[in-house]
Amino acid sequence: MKRGELIESLINIVLLSLLVGIAIAIVCMKDLFAVVMLAGIYGLISASFFVVMDAVDVAFTEASVGAGISTLLMLVVITMTGRTEHPTRHKPLLAIFVVVVTGGLLIYGTFDMPYLGAIDAPIHTHVAPRYINESMQEVGVPNIVTAVLASYRAFDTFGEVVVIFTAGIGVLALLSVVRRRDEDSVIDSINDSMHEQHLILRIVSKMMIPFIMLFALYVQFHGDYGPGGGFQAGVIFASAIILYVLLFGLSTARKVINQTLIQLIAAFGVLFYGCVGLVSLLNGGNFFDYNVLSSDPIAGQHLGILLIEWGVGCTVASVMIIIFFNFAGRKEFQQRNGNLIDNISKKNKGI
Amino acid sequence: MIMGLFNDWVVVVLMMIGLYIIIAHGNLIKKIVGLTIFQTSVFIFYISMAKIDGGTAPILVDGVTQYSNPLPHVLILTAIVVGIATTAVALALIVRIKEAYGTIEEEEIQEQDSQHKDSHKLNIHNSSEINRDKKEC
Secondary structure: OOHHHHHHHHHHHHHHHHHHHHHHHHHHOOEHHHHHHHHHHHHHHHHHHHHHOOOHHHHHHHHHHHHHHHHHHHHHHHHHHOOEOOOOEOOHHHHHHHHHHHHHHHHHHHOOOOOOEOOOOHHHOOOHHHHHHHHHHHOOOOEHHHHHHHHHOHHHHHHHHHHHHHHHHHHHHHHOOOOOHHHHHHHHHHHHHHHHHHHHHHHHHHHHHHHHHHHHHHHHHOOOOOOOOHHHHHHHHHHHHHHHHHHHOHHHHHHHOOHHHHHHHHHHHHHHHHHHHHHHHHOOOOOOOHHHHOOOHHHHHHHHHHHHHHHHHHHHHHHHHHHHHHHHHHHHHHHHHHHHHHHHHHHHHHO | OHHHHHHHHHHHHHHHHHHHHHHHEOEHHHHHHHHHHHHHHHHHHHHHHHOEOOOEOOEOOOOOOOEOOHHHHHHHHHHHHHHHHHHHHHHHHHHHHHHHHOOOEHHHHHHHHHHHHHHHHHHHHHHHHHHHHHHHO
């Protein structure tokens, strides 16, 4: 075994052992805040593992989603639901029995698996050689992952984007709150008192926001040549907006970012994606066959990938923003109602 | 042999830890974290399958002939983003459950449900008795 490979497999073992350790720690912890932070670390370490496995696009996505957005969402939810877990377990012995038996069967199953890194494994013998050898002639994009995502399997990706859009609508349906204008002043006073304390944090982080947005656009448009694409760019762009909300409070952010517009952009992204497919149908090709979009097939492919990645980016970014705004808005709504109830009870006591 | 299957075994262990959390823990947030661990173990499984010895990331460069398999990367990339979207829906449901029941512990929710059902049955029973009394009168 060569020195490089040895080091690679050592890193592999260390990262995977860390993952197992963190997972066990998550089982034992009672404090949900610690559990959520550990889950964030878990996401980051699995992203590092994906880099070791040469899956740079996946690592990019996991780093922004697993370590970023999902930790944030869970933290917001914990502030609403309480941070300690009840110590009682639901039939732990039965659970351990089920888990050990299932795990044993799965381990038994792994003995038929091809070894890690084997070149002749079945997975590498069907469509993968076509993607690797022909994609440059057929699609003309150096990043094979983008070529497969946006061109060969564009229909599949369209389905994923629709799922994300549907999830956004689901969160909107479950958590959206009708706000009245006159309540804004009360919230403003709450927010001001909270945000005046972190002046340095606010100013330093504010300077980073434009660069995060610029980086998101770079990831969006450079996805053909390096790791990146609409999914990652959408999440990174959303995280810039979410950082703004964290720094300046929800009511200020609502004035800057129009919620109706964001919802329209989410729908626009999905429609735009679908329309690219329809245009290629009208031009006489198959659904999502970009060759017919332009007189030169390769230019058509480039145009098609650019357009649908743009649609993906729009939908993912706005759905993430919608999700965060609705969670934060729900928390604000609960706080306000809590305050109102407190005030009423105080008044009653006074009388 | 040990190195060749190590990743698969870790995947199984992580998956089972996730499954244990989902079965044995009553707290709904903890269950979601368990689901995330389960989900990530599947990601690790797919990405490990795509790896080729001596290969590089699937971005075409001059002078390189060996690339890891891009197809699992595509599947998992989209699965991660879809995963966070569906997790968000689950978390939204938890927030609503907390508002409706005042707790996110599974057993307390079931307790409240069964109490509610009992009282509901009792009410129906009482009202039917009252109706019968009226008729008899």
